[in-house]
Structure formats: structure tokens, C-alpha cells
Amino acid sequence: MSASARPQRIRSRLSPDERISKILATTRIMLSEKGYEHLFTAEIAERCGISEATIFKYFQTKRELLTRVVEQWFEELNTEKTAPAKQSVRQQLKQLIWENFATIRREPALSRFVLMELRADPAYKSMYIYQLNRQYNSRILRLLKEAIASGKFRGDVPVRLLMNIIYGAMEHETWAFLRGEGNFDAEAAANGIAEVIYRGMLKPSASAKRKQPVSDNAASAAADKEMPAASSRKPRTVNRTAATPAKRKKSA
Amino acid sequence: MSASARPQRIRSRLSPDERISKILATTRIMLSEKGYEHLFTAEIAERCGISEATIFKYFQTKRELLTRVVEQWFEELNTEKTAPAKQSVRQQLKQLIWENFATIRREPALSRFVLMELRADPAYKSMYIYQLNRQYNSRILRLLKEAIASGKFRGDVPVRLLMNIIYGAMEHETWAFLRGEGNFDAEAAANGIAEVIYRGMLKPSASAKRKQPVSDNAASAAADKEMPAASSRKPRTVNRTAATPAKRKKSA
DNA sequence: GACAGTTAATAAGTTAAACTCACTTATGAA
DNA sequence: TTCATAAGTGAGTTTAACTTATTAACTGTC
Incomplete structure (x- = not known):
């Protein structure tokens, strides 16, 4: 088998934004599938079709990555x-x-x-x-x-x-x-x-208005109209992500 | 300095019960001091004056040890x-x-x-x-x-x-x-x-009995009498400790 | 369409901390 | 005194997060 066997590295080389999006999307899916304690960076990398090091090029720690997902x-x-x-x-x-x-x-x-x-x-x-x-x-x-x-x-x-x-x-x-x-x-x-x-x-x-009928079933189904505006309070001076690394992170 | 310098291994060799008690007590203190994420088995062992391996002789996992403390x-x-x-x-x-x-x-x-x-x-x-x-x-x-x-x-x-x-x-x-x-x-x-x-x-x-006075300060200080008996319900068929190891625990 | 500079990507590490195992030695019973 | 037992350990192994030196894909320039 294998006529023209060229290992051929078809590296994708996306732009940082695209790569980051892809990593985030993959991580989110895998987090849902496996849960936090069974999610490993090596597996995320594999599923993204990239090396582990690439993940750490864009995210300082695994925790940061997950935080970004959330x-x-x-x-x-x-x-x-x-x-x-x-x-x-x-x-x-x-x-x-x-x-x-x-x-x-x-x-x-x-x-x-x-x-x-x-x-x-x-x-x-x-x-x-x-x-x-x-x-x-x-x-x-x-x-x-x-x-x-x-x-x-x-x-x-x-x-x-x-x-x-x-x-x-x-x-x-x-x-x-x-x-x-x-x-x-x-x-x-x-x-x-x-x-x-x-x-x-x-x-x-x-x-x-005494003794209202306490029962009140149905009325579930999430509606989806617009709301005025009101809640567009901007985050004050808050680190995007960036919390305690807590784990490892040597030679900081 | 040091007249009679003999490294002298004064190994304590306690009974299992005593050793376990000591490890538990030390762990509890250290957990309070350092918190879960900064508590390492190596340090617990050091403070107990024993080797890390001894801890794992008596507790299958770090998690089990902490669970026992709790x-x-x-x-x-x-x-x-x-x-x-x-x-x-x-x-x-x-x-x-x-x-x-x-x-x-x-x-x-x-x-x-x-x-x-x-x-x-x-x-x-x-x-x-x-x-x-x-x-x-x-x-x-x-x-x-x-x-x-x-x-x-x-x-x-x-x-x-x-x-x-x-x-x-x-x-x-x-x-x-x-x-x-x-x-x-x-x-x-x-x-x-x-x-x-x-x-x-x-x-x-x-x-x-309408409109009770809502305020009700003081009355803190935990009293300490006895209570009848009543709550001596025994645990049914429950593992003492023994949960998901969740981490590591290879070759199970 | 060759060359150079940039930078996405990686292979091959290092590190930390939980955990294992083959061995050592204190202790108490005979 | 000897010896069986079992408490205790030194020196590992393993795993998964993280690092670094290097490679190579792409971009613009002439």
C-alpha cells in the first residue's frame, strides 16, 4: 500500500484569532463531554489537530483557557x-x-x-x-x-x-x-x-389581596423579546480572565 | 559545636492507630493553615516527622486522608x-x-x-x-x-x-x-x-398573633446541654470514606 | 519567483506532586 | 538471643501541566 507516501505536514497555520476561537470551541465541547476533572490539555490539543504547546502559546494556563470558555x-x-x-x-x-x-x-x-x-x-x-x-x-x-x-x-x-x-x-x-x-x-x-x-x-x-391561588403551573418556555437597554453597565477595572493561577506556573 | 554527633535514627514506630491519629491531627492543622490547594503530602509527612510513603501506607490517596479529617x-x-x-x-x-x-x-x-x-x-x-x-x-x-x-x-x-x-x-x-x-x-x-x-x-x-416584634438581637453564645437521644440513626450501608479517587490512582 | 523577515507551530524537553515498591529495621514473643 | 512481624522508608515512577529552542508556513518586496 501507499503509492505516493509523503508524510506531508499539512499544518494549518491559522491567524491567532481563528486559532483561539477553535481552541475555545473545542474546549467547550470537551468540557461538556468530559467534565473538568477529566479534561486534559493534551487531549484538547489532539482534538484541535495541534500540539499542546500551541494551546499554551495562546493561554497562559489551563485554568485561564477554561475561564475564557465560561x-x-x-x-x-x-x-x-x-x-x-x-x-x-x-x-x-x-x-x-x-x-x-x-x-x-x-x-x-x-x-x-x-x-x-x-x-x-x-x-x-x-x-x-x-x-x-x-x-x-x-x-x-x-x-x-x-x-x-x-x-x-x-x-x-x-x-x-x-x-x-x-x-x-x-x-x-x-x-x-x-x-x-x-x-x-x-x-x-x-x-x-x-x-x-x-x-x-x-x-x-x-x-x-388575600389568599392568592398559590398554584401556578405551566408558564415555562423561555420567551425571547428584547429588553429596553438598562443593563449595559460596563465592567469597571477588571482583569479579563487573569486570576490566581493557583497551580504550578513556575518561574513567574 | 556538636560534641556527640550521632545521626541516630530515633524512629518512633507507633502503632497504626497512633500513627493514623497523628497524621490526621497534623493534616487538620495544616489544612486550616494553608488551605486545600496549598497542602502537599510531602509537607504533611515532614511535619509528622515521617516519610511520605508512610502516609500512603495508611491512606490510599490524599483525598481519602482529607476526607477522614473532615x-x-x-x-x-x-x-x-x-x-x-x-x-x-x-x-x-x-x-x-x-x-x-x-x-x-x-x-x-x-x-x-x-x-x-x-x-x-x-x-x-x-x-x-x-x-x-x-x-x-x-x-x-x-x-x-x-x-x-x-x-x-x-x-x-x-x-x-x-x-x-x-x-x-x-x-x-x-x-x-x-x-x-x-x-x-x-x-x-x-x-x-x-x-x-x-x-x-x-x-x-x-x-x-399579629405583628410580632421583628427585632431579636443577642441570644448568640452556643449553649451546651445534652439532648435526649433521638438522632442516633446509624449510617446504612455506606462506605467509610472510599469515594471516587478521581485523580491518578493508577493500576487500580 | 527567489529572498528575507515575521510569527504560527511544534518536538522534545522540564517540573511538581501524588503515588509505588523493594527493602530496612524496630519491637516483642518465645 | 533469635526471629517473625510489621512499621517505616529511600529511591524510584507516573502523569499532566507547562517551557523552550527550533522549524517552517506565510507575506511582502524586488
């Missing part, structure tokens, strides 16, 4: 705005929580990486991903602030605490799923969380 | 029971949450390890630490169940969800601290979480 993901998420749909606060809250669950379900590996690795990073708050995360959370934040400002919600609980309750609850509802223990009921969970928060925050005076 | 910690925590103090549900809830915060503050590094590493382990639910964690949580769980059973709390929200809300909230309130960004206000956070949960769960009918 940043891209969040940028996507922050683009696809959903409808603010004139609903009750109660329904909006549930809807936003449900959407958050949907995001986690769509990308378990990426979510896991954020929760496990990035959030615990000592430099987290100075990372770009922190800003992106804030932006992602801003819809719920705005809803809560408005509900308080308008007098529907009580003013004696800090919004920050409310956010922590809501996001903490979502994460906890989600851990078994992220561990690979099967699906979770986003509908029920979103409803439950929204319910407790809503009832816990409703102003006593506002309970003229 | 198990011991939880066993301690589950022993030091605090007073059930006949207080209102609202006050008990706050108190228990506050105690949980106090535990995290006392051992940030151990807490971080549990939250970051163990909880995300695919085998988490079959690990001994999962049982210990359940036992640790059982006080809040019991409180909630009783509040529901007695009719004080509504019955339309699953206790599991309530637990997730409470523990999720605590974790989120705690992350900045665990990242090393300074202290947190356990008093305020415990009060806020208890407040939202309590109001969110209170049965409408029970609001005859």
Missing part, C-alpha cells in the same frame, strides 16, 4: 434577553428562577466549573466572570429592588441577602443533578422558591 | 449538642442558623473543602460524610418538620426545599468570607434568613 458562555447568556412580560411579581420571580434552572440544565459541566472552581477563587471578585455573573443576575436583582421600591415587598431585608437566598436555594436544588444523579424538577423548585420568598417578603398591608 | 470534624460537631431551649420557632430557627455560621467561621478551610470538593463528588451520597452531614442538619430539619406538623408552618412547601433554601442561603452569605475577603455578620444574616423563612412559611391562620 466567559464566552456568560456573554452569550447575557445577550439572549428574555421578555420582561408584564406579569405579577410572584410570576416574574418564578419565571426568572425557572430560566436560571434551565440554564444550569443546559450546561451542567460549565455550571459546575463556575460553582466549584471560579467562585471559590480568592481573586473571584476582580475577575471578569464576576462582572458577567452580576450582569446575569441583574434581572432578578432589578425585580426585587422594584418590588421593594414600589412598596409591594418589605424594606427590612437587604436585597443582597434575598439574592443569596434565591441563588443559594437554586444551587442546592441543583447539586444532585450536577453530580450526575439524574434530573430535577425545575418547575416545582422554581415555584417553591418563588413562593417562600414572595410570601416572606410581601408587606402585611399589601395582603388586602 | 469526617472526624463532623463527628465532633455531632457530639457537641446544644440546648434545645424552649424558645419560639422563629428564635430557634435563627439560633440554629447562627450556630451553623459559627461553625463555618471557626473552620473556614474545612468548610471550604466540604463545599468545594466533597459535595461535588459523584459518589457523595454514598460517602460517610454525607450521613454525618445529614445528622448535623437534623436539628434544623426536625425543627421545620415539627413546625409543619404542629400547624405553625404551612404544609405546601416540601421540607427538603426549605432545607435547600436555608443551607444555600448560608453558603452564599459565606462565600466571600471563605474566599478570604474578611468577616461576615452572622447575627444579621441568621436573623434575615430566619425572618424570610419564618414569614414565608407561617400559616395565615396563625397570624392571629
Whole structure:
């Protein structure tokens, strides 16, 4: 076999931007497939059809590469705005929580990486991903602030605490799923969380409208209209990526 | 200097139990000092005055060693029971949450390890630490169940969800601290979480006792009486330690 | 269409830290 | 005193992230 056997190095030689895109895209797919702890730079390189050294030409560390992947993901998420749909606060809250669950379900590996690795990073708050995360959370934040400002919600609980309750609850509802223990009921969970928060925050005076029907199924399906503008707050002076390398990185 | 210079190998040669105890104790101290990502088996060995190989004689992996450390910690925590103090549900809830915060503050590094590493382990639910964690949580769980059973709390929200809300909230309130960004206000956070949960769960009918004074400071200081027995549920068929090695562990 | 300068890409390393194994030696029982 | 047992270790191996010296693909110039 092999008539004209020339090993012929058909090296592709892309522009940095193209190469970086390709590495990021491949990494994202592989991260979803294998999960963080089973993802190796050597394999990423192989799948990209390049050498490992090339990856490290464009990314200082493996961690930086993964962080960039997650940043891209969040940028996507922050683009696809959903409808603010004139609903009750109660329904909006549930809807936003449900959407958050949907995001986690769509990308378990990426979510896991954020929760496990990035959030615990000592430099987290100075990372770009922190800003992106804030932006992602801003819809719920705005809803809560408005509900308080308008007098529907009580003013004696800090919004920050409310956010922590809501996001903490979502994460906890989600851990078994992220561990690979099967699906979770986003509908029920979103409803439950929204319910407790809503009832816990409703102003006593506002309970003229007594005994609302607590059930509220359906209303899932993520809508996709535009939102005014409002949330185009730019990251302040934040390192794009660049956090603690934490691992190795000798001779810095 | 050095009159009778004899290198003299004063090898200690302890019994397995003693050696294991010493390694565990040393590891716990070092984990608190350095944190998980900067803790190396070589250093642990050095501080124990033994060779690295000895550590691996008694612990299959570094992860197993750390897991054992955390198990011991939880066993301690589950022993030091605090007073059930006949207080209102609202006050008990706050108190228990506050105690949980106090535990995290006392051992940030151990807490971080549990939250970051163990909880995300695919085998988490079959690990001994999962049982210990359940036992640790059982006080809040019991409180909630009783509040529901007695009719004080509504019955339309699953206790599991309530637990997730409470523990999720605590974790989120705690992350900045665990990242090393300074202290947190356990008093305020415990009060806020208890407040939202309590109001969110209170049965409408029970609001005859209208407008309770919401403030409720002090009441911190962990008491330390005994509790009946009640929570001596044995771990079912659960591996002591033994989870996914996840890293290395070749030629298994 | 040869030449040179630039820079994408890589082969062949190095390093760190978890883990292994063949061997050594303290100890206690006979 | 001897010897079996098992605690302990020195000197590895392995793996996967990261480095560096070098090669060669492309670009513009004449």
C-alpha cells in the first residue's frame, strides 16, 4: 500500500484569532463531554489537530483557557434577553428562577466549573466572570429592588441577602443533578422558591389581596423579546480572565 | 559545636492507630493553615516527622486522608449538642442558623473543602460524610418538620426545599468570607434568613398573633446541654470514606 | 519567483506532586 | 538471643501541566 507516501505536514497555520476561537470551541465541547476533572490539555490539543504547546502559546494556563470558555458562555447568556412580560411579581420571580434552572440544565459541566472552581477563587471578585455573573443576575436583582421600591415587598431585608437566598436555594436544588444523579424538577423548585420568598417578603398591608391561588403551573418556555437597554453597565477595572493561577506556573 | 554527633535514627514506630491519629491531627492543622490547594503530602509527612510513603501506607490517596479529617470534624460537631431551649420557632430557627455560621467561621478551610470538593463528588451520597452531614442538619430539619406538623408552618412547601433554601442561603452569605475577603455578620444574616423563612412559611391562620416584634438581637453564645437521644440513626450501608479517587490512582 | 523577515507551530524537553515498591529495621514473643 | 512481624522508608515512577529552542508556513518586496 501507499503509492505516493509523503508524510506531508499539512499544518494549518491559522491567524491567532481563528486559532483561539477553535481552541475555545473545542474546549467547550470537551468540557461538556468530559467534565473538568477529566479534561486534559493534551487531549484538547489532539482534538484541535495541534500540539499542546500551541494551546499554551495562546493561554497562559489551563485554568485561564477554561475561564475564557465560561466567559464566552456568560456573554452569550447575557445577550439572549428574555421578555420582561408584564406579569405579577410572584410570576416574574418564578419565571426568572425557572430560566436560571434551565440554564444550569443546559450546561451542567460549565455550571459546575463556575460553582466549584471560579467562585471559590480568592481573586473571584476582580475577575471578569464576576462582572458577567452580576450582569446575569441583574434581572432578578432589578425585580426585587422594584418590588421593594414600589412598596409591594418589605424594606427590612437587604436585597443582597434575598439574592443569596434565591441563588443559594437554586444551587442546592441543583447539586444532585450536577453530580450526575439524574434530573430535577425545575418547575416545582422554581415555584417553591418563588413562593417562600414572595410570601416572606410581601408587606402585611399589601395582603388586602388575600389568599392568592398559590398554584401556578405551566408558564415555562423561555420567551425571547428584547429588553429596553438598562443593563449595559460596563465592567469597571477588571482583569479579563487573569486570576490566581493557583497551580504550578513556575518561574513567574 | 556538636560534641556527640550521632545521626541516630530515633524512629518512633507507633502503632497504626497512633500513627493514623497523628497524621490526621497534623493534616487538620495544616489544612486550616494553608488551605486545600496549598497542602502537599510531602509537607504533611515532614511535619509528622515521617516519610511520605508512610502516609500512603495508611491512606490510599490524599483525598481519602482529607476526607477522614473532615469526617472526624463532623463527628465532633455531632457530639457537641446544644440546648434545645424552649424558645419560639422563629428564635430557634435563627439560633440554629447562627450556630451553623459559627461553625463555618471557626473552620473556614474545612468548610471550604466540604463545599468545594466533597459535595461535588459523584459518589457523595454514598460517602460517610454525607450521613454525618445529614445528622448535623437534623436539628434544623426536625425543627421545620415539627413546625409543619404542629400547624405553625404551612404544609405546601416540601421540607427538603426549605432545607435547600436555608443551607444555600448560608453558603452564599459565606462565600466571600471563605474566599478570604474578611468577616461576615452572622447575627444579621441568621436573623434575615430566619425572618424570610419564618414569614414565608407561617400559616395565615396563625397570624392571629399579629405583628410580632421583628427585632431579636443577642441570644448568640452556643449553649451546651445534652439532648435526649433521638438522632442516633446509624449510617446504612455506606462506605467509610472510599469515594471516587478521581485523580491518578493508577493500576487500580 | 527567489529572498528575507515575521510569527504560527511544534518536538522534545522540564517540573511538581501524588503515588509505588523493594527493602530496612524496630519491637516483642518465645 | 533469635526471629517473625510489621512499621517505616529511600529511591524510584507516573502523569499532566507547562517551557523552550527550533522549524517552517506565510507575506511582502524586488
